[in-house]
């Protein structure tokens with residue numbers, strides 16, 4: 001298999017792969033999540049786990065979001 005697709009994987013290293021279905025116009029947000037465990041020190045002492053990166057965009061009336069990975 002020798003496909004010469006124009007991938008720029010090497011230059012995209014460390015960046016985020018645009019999720020399937022996400023339009024070119026989207027915003028990226030880093031968010032912290034709480035795991036909900038009552039004795040979790042990470043959540044108790046900070047904003048939570050993360051940050052995790054999300055792509056967020058509008059699809060008509062709906063706001064769509066897709067998890068991209070740990071920021």
Ligand SMILES: [Zn+2]
Nearest residue numbers: 035040042043
């Ligand atoms: Zn936690």
